[in-house]
Amino acid sequence: MRHERLRRALPLALVALAAWAVVARVAAEALIVEAELPRADAVVVLAGSSAYVERTRRAAEIVREGRAPKVLLTDDGQLSGWSNELERNPRFVERAAEELARAGVPSASVEVLPQTVSSTHDEALLVGEYARTRRLRSVLLVTSAYHSRRALWTFRRALEGSGVEVGVATVAQEGLSLRAGVWWLSPRGWQTVAGEYVKLVYYRLCYR
Secondary structure, X not given: OHHHHHHXXXXXXXXXXXXXXXXXXXXXXXXXXXXXXXOOOEEEEOOOOOXXXXXXXXXXXXXXXXXXXXXXXXXXXXXXXXXXXXXXXXXXXXXXXXXXXXXXXXXXXXXXEEEEOOOHHHHHHHHHHHHHHHOOOXXXXXXXXXXXXXXHHHHHHHOXXXXXXXXXXXXXXOOOOOOOOOHHHOHHHHHXXXXXXXXXXXXXXXXX
16 A cells, blocks of 8 residues: 555656756746846946856956956955965955956956945945946946846846946856756755845845
8 A cells, every 4th residue: 555655656746846847947047137238338247256257257258359348346345265375365356356357357447346345236336326427328247147137127226317228247157057947956056046036025125
């Protein structure tokens, strides 16, 4: 009898697993938006200690393609690992600037925005102030794919009515596969995808 129940339950479990895999993939891909600009007055690399390499390399590609003359970096104040060369723990924004230089972006084309930020909303307000002061007409955000929907929504809300066009260029974050729908197989995936939905809801409620 027990074996019979298990035999009947197995197909149902397989169907449920297949359905969940589809739902998980759709949920992850819904976080990703594509809104590239053919050209922008500045590329904005959003802070993110775990993804600064991918983001800065994408920004460098955009500059090399002649699509933007300037790269703006936001600083979340987080320290990276020890540097023997500097004999200290440099901030991740310093590491990002180094990556841009290594990728061939002239230092004169890179600017670190002065205030320390602690959220995407902080970044949007800071960049918005900079864009208005410098009379920029467009900015292209560079961020991880899973973060693109919230980043684009937040920046467009912050710059609403300013005449500044906002686009976003996404990068795949190393070790995190969203489009394949396998994020739920790791704790990091749950933290990233499920956590991003929590933040999306919070932002929509608090920054309407």
